[in-house]
Amino acid sequence: MLQELSIQNFAIISALDVSFGEGMTVLTGETGAGKSIIIDAVGLLVGGRGSTDYIRQGASKCVLEGQFSVVSDSPLVALLNDLAVDFEDDTVIISREISKSGKNACRVNGRLINTTTLRDIGSYLVDIHGQNEHQELMHAETHLGLLDQYGQQQIKALKSRYEAAYARYRETLAKVRNKQKHEKEFAQRIDMLQFQCEEIEAAELKVGEEAQLMEERHRLNNFQKIADGLTNSYEALTGGEVSSLDQIGFAMNELIEIEGIDSEYLEVSEAVKSSYYQLQEAVSGVSRMIDTLEMDETRIDEVEFRLDTIRQLKRKYGESEEQILAYFADISSELMESIEGENQSEKLETKLSEQEKTVKGLADELTILRSEIAKDLEAAIVKQLKELYMEKTVFEVKIEKELSFNETGQDKVEFFITTNPGEPLKPLVKVVSGGELSRIMLALKTIFSQTYGVTSIVFDEVDTGVSGRVAQAIANKIHQVAERSQVLCITHLPQVAAAADTQYFIEKQVKNKRTETFLKRLSEEERVLEVARMLSGDAITPLTKEHARELLALARRN
Template identity: 35%
Template sequence: MLLQLSVRQFAIVQALDIDFRGGMTAITGETGAGKSIAIDALGLCLGERAEASMVRSGADKAEITACFALGNLNGAQAWLREQELDGEDECIIRRVISAEGRSKAYINGVPVSLAQLKALGVHLIGIHGQHAHQQLLKADMQRKLLDDYAAHPQLLKQVSDIHKRLQASRQQYQSLLENQEQREARRQLLEYQVVELNDFAIEEGEFEILEAEHKRLSNSQSLLEQSQLSFHQLYEGDDFNALSIIQHALDRMSELQEHDPALSPIVELLNEASIQVEEASTQLRDYIEGLEIDPMRMQKVEQRYSRALELSRKHQVLPEGLYTHHQTLLSEFDDLQQDDNKLDELRAELNSLSLEYADTAKALSVSRLEAADRLSSEVETQIRLMNMSQAKFQFEVCFDEHLPQSKLGQDQIRILVSTNPGQPADTLEKVASGGELSRIGLALQVIASEHQKIPTMIFDEVDTGISGPTAAVVGQLLRRLGEKAQVLCVTHLPQVAACAHHQMLVTKFSDGNTTETHMMALEQEQRVEELARLLAGDKLTQKALDNAREMLSLD
């Protein structure tokens, strides 16, 4: 719950330090005194937008600090741990606003974003403003109130998750469907090209091997003739061959080196040359013996080589890239085939998801319908105590499978009210007056707050348009809520203030140049005087004081 609020240089507040207690606390004061300033300051701690006009005139910055006891607030504690903001027993939120309108936010001394403030705030405080009743006229607010009361977040999440998957599948299916004609034309072209390349079935690196063999076979006769001639000149010629000439020279030089050692290197070179020529001749003979002129092989290689060149020109790729091109077309063709199969799969998936969505949305509708009956009964009981004794109230939940599928289900939800006997039930905006709307809205807020289990709830002049005995009932309603949680209520009604466990007075002072607002906790006798002022105005009478004591049961 909220333990303390410190406000510096905010609006018409120079310095304000307030300690809060559990139960219901009424905040009263004269009109224009600034009763809602503390609420506005708390709103900034919960992530509301800051403006330069919020800084007190003449000050360079405004600063608001709120301290909360976490106690058994498991949600807040878990969130703080997840964000590594270290909070177990207490949490301190600070907001600083410069005179230029820039702001900074801190949780437990660590700088944070406004989104983080808002995310933490939902675990700490619920604020119900004086214009909240008008929001009740909106269908979204009526649905939210019912869903909050029903407390079925898991069902809401299931519907939302299935709807998200359904939307994604539907978009994918639509995209494939829209491009089906172009894909079919491309698939037919690819099918012809792939079949053609499949029939040829060139292997990786095959063209390079094929090209080399084609060159060799195309020149096989010349290779044979020239190789045979070279072998004859090197080794086999009877009258003349290179090996015999080198050997004769080697023999002569070997004899002459005995007379001149300078010939020894030449002898070594001739000896090596003899060995090299003999080895070359041996390998050339083996080459000649292995060289075959095979017209059938030549024809086969010629045909495959020519076909490879033809396909490469046809597909506008280099012959060396024909294999890679074939694999690319195969992959694209398979993808297109899979897209066609994917259409069938998506069609089946959409049917399955639609059925799953319908079942889950129906389950959500049933849960809403059950909660609607309970909430309608509770609200009707409360508003009948608020001088609407003949009123009838009903949350109408209509499931319509023909409505567009949404993440919130397929329910039409509206509040129907009849305020007078014989009057047919109709929507709030058509039936309820301003005062009646205030009473219905307040009953809904209080009942919903009881079920949401928010530790601190603030009601900012939500009793506007209510008076007399009805105000006493409202006060008792808020006090009952204060027995379970901390309730802060800004009010101008003595009947409501008298029901509070505690009371604070807001006052405003001006010296003609500056204006300041102060807030102080009232003791019991001070409460009597403040209630008497609310009853009788500025001039306190004994009758008003006695009436105030009676309201506080202090006689």
């Protein structure tokens, strides 16, 4: 329920603070006094589209604030918790600032939020219906939502099951269509992966192989130099009548004879002895190398071919053996998954078919249940319309099956009506007049007010185009809605004004050469004068005042 509303520098309102209570509150006043501006402010406060045009001339920004009371079990409480908005004492305070620069600052209980979130929160707080808003009835695409809203207690669980099943079906359908769409590219990708895997696998690449091959190539390219070096060194060490090695051996033996005389001789003897044995091993090594030395004329070609193969792999797949092998691991995994995915295609299509059957079954259940709800709604609407002096009206909810599924099922719903006996049913959007549309809308609101869940319902001149006993019936209906939800109503009808629990008078005044809108709560006697003005205009007579008192008294008795 909207408890407090504060408006600053909004259109022709410089500053306005007003309190609202439970039940039905009407706002009355001369045309152009600013009644609808107040409703516009409420609309902006709960997420309506903002504009710098709303800012009062000469001001830098407009500021709107509202305090709402919310019952603790309202779905709004869960939303506020999800948004981490502090919520205490069942109170929600919303503020919105629109500045000349276009900056839009929205806060809920002090927490800064965006307008989308504000709109979500506002949907639980205020339901605004004006001369334009009730045109939702004139759009057939809204009728399904209205039907489901009426029967939400019966249909909610089934709709949730359908929506979950439909979401799963859509997800699988998207996968199937995506695969079909990219089937050619998918096949080409598999072919490429297979080629690359085969090429790398056939190469049998090993980490460090390139370095080893380059060393081998270096040796092969220097074969003659190596052979000469080994032969010459062997000859130098072992050739001649007395070889170099033998000479060192003779020196070693001579030193062995004297090494026991002094430690200094022993040290020299040990050094020569070590050198002799090392040279002996070296000569044996050189001899073995000479024995095994063989020039393979074809090996150099093999090495060059292998190095070229590795260079080709590096050019395509990585800068090193490690990178090439890592790439091989990745594409092998992708190839396996792709092949498995290809094998899963049939399973995916089978899954889609099964999900489609499930969705179709739930959609059929929705159709059956909606048909039952439609009968109840038809009877309820007809009953309400009789009380609004449209007793000859025939109202029908037509449900047709569409070929494809959507988020709501497979149903197309449209309201049909005839207000004249003997005339065929025609789409509601084509046959009703403004006054009739107001009454049909009000009949729906009277029914739906039990299931709205919002704290406040606003009617902005929805009683246009009616008078007399119909106006009185509309007044009674609006008051009936106010028994379940707070109602704020702008009206030009004295019958509606008289039915209110609280009445505010809105007027324009010129102060300091500026037009301003002012709001005043009327006392009982002031209400008599205002209702009398609404009955007869400026010429208020004792008779019109008496008529006004009678209307107010009649409203209290009802």
